[in-house]
Amino acid sequence: MAEQEKKKNIIDLFIEGCRKGWDTGIRNMMPNVIMAFVIIKALNVTGLLKILGSVFAPIMALWGLPGEAITVLVSSFMSMGGGIGAAAGLLGSNVLSPKDITVLMPAIYLMGSLIQYLGRCLGTAEVNSKYYGIMVGIAVLNALLAMWVMKLLVVMY
Helix, strand or coil, X not given: CHHHHHCCCHHHHHHHHHHHHHHHHHHHHHHHHHHHHHHHHHHHHHCHHHHHHHXXXXXXXXXXXXXXXXXXXXXXXXXXXXXXXXXXXXHHCCXXXXXXXXXXXXXXXXHCCHHHHHHHHHHCCCCCHHHHHHHHHHHHHHHHHHHHHHHHHHHHC
């Protein structure tokens, strides 16, 4: 069996990696993206998105974003794919512009899936749960600071 593994050429390894990546994307990421996209559409149809937008408008204005952008941050907190789906849904509804999504993108990645990772990583590593709040707070603070940096970069270019 080891001999057969050695005989694989670079193209076979590349194709195998592509298949594994495709499976990961389809099985793990796409359901979250689709779920968030559907939730954003449902919030929009019911009028709840406008209510969320008006409630969070003053906070999101700090980054030059509409209030509805809070749904992207909350979705990202739960799942990175969900944050991307929420951003896509809001872009498709003309609530967010490409510049808005550019400002949100660092937060999506820095806060992405924090809830999922708390249990998976910190729990497995047996980190004392009293530190979870501090760790989440640091991640959220980093995300918010990164949004300001991205906002400055968008303004400059």
